[in-house]
Amino acid sequence: MKLVSSKNNQTVFYIRSNDRESLNSQNLKGEKYARQNSLSFSFIVDAKTSGLKPFSERPGMRKILQMVEDGIVETVIVDSLNRISRDVEQLLYFIEFLSKYHTKLVLLDGGFKNACK
Secondary structure, X not given: OOOOOOOOOXXXXXXXXXXXXXXXXXXXXXXXXXXXXXXXXEEEEEEOOOOOOOHHHOHHHHHHHHHHHOOOOOEEEEOOHHHHOOOHHHHHHHHHHHHHXXXXXXXXXXXXXXXXX
């Protein structure tokens, strides 16, 4: 996967899937979104990972949570809500966590955008 990075690293694109094809598809969508919006960001990937797996068992998600808490990330981009989690309680926790740290969430699938500010 190609790393699209910025000096401040304030935007991350989270990719999670069990299969390689979905990972590649999400990666391409992220690269396209970056080009269309003149953005630079880092991809953080949890490969071969179920959406039901707790955040504590996902290295990529743990990294995002830490970066948000440390004030390094101001925007998290994902392809769709189910890339974050397939567990409603866990998903709500993530959205509330981002809100607590004034971090934006952008969904590329046409769901709600910038839900957390």
